[in-house]
Amino acid sequence: MSPALPESRPGTAPVAHETGVGPEPYEEITHPSFAEQAASFQAVPTRGGVVLKGPCPRCGDPMDFPHVDSVVRSWLRRRPHPAPLAATAETVVPMICTCAVPHPGRPDDLDGCGAYWNVILRDERP
Numbered sequence: 001m002s003p004a005l006p007e008s009r010p011g012t013a014p015v016a017h018e019t020g021v022g023p024e025p026y027e028e029i030t031h032p033s034f035a036e037q038a039a040s041f042q043a044v045p046t047r048g049g050v051v052l053k054g055p056c057p058r059c060g061d062p063m064d065f066p067h068v069d070s071v072v073r074s075w076l077r078r079r080p081h082p083a084p085l086a087a088t089a090e091t092v093v094p095m096i097c098t099c100a101v102p103h104p105g106r107p108d109d110l111d112g113c114g115a116y117w118n119v120i121l122r123d124e125r126p
Contacts (some may be wrong), residue, residue, distance in 0.1 A: 008027050017077075020112065023061075026112075026114045027087075027114045028102040030115065030117050035056035035118055038052070038071070039119060041065075043118070043121070048069070050066075050121070052066075057115060058097060058115035059101065059115065061101060061113070063097055063098045065095050069091070089123050090121065090123070091120070094116065095116065095119070096112055097111075097112030097115040099115070
């Protein structure tokens with residue numbers, strides 16, 4: 001007898017932690033619901049950007065995804081500084097699962113379950 005799958009939410013697929021069957025096998029895959037679910041990630045400001053924290057929309061395992069939006073330019077001190085980039089209110093950020101769980105079939109030099117998606121970061125500074 002196999003475990004019963006939980007009722008899935010509209011537009012989403014059940015994740016491994018909901019089914020109780022162990023880690024998802026590694027697969028490079030995306031789904032429209034991944035971006036919707038990742039929209040609830042916590043955005044933690046850092047010195048050079050933000051770290052997005054939350055459960056992977058595919059495997060459900062905890063993950064942190066750093067997004068750098070500024071670059072250290074100390075090595076350019078003797079060179080003319082380029083004009084600053086125009087500020088935008090929204091930035092599309094491609095994300096991948098970065099969880100530390102050992103997913104079956106995952107290449108040794110990679111992290112995560114293989115899921116990928118895009119999120120939109122909105123600059124809410126005044």
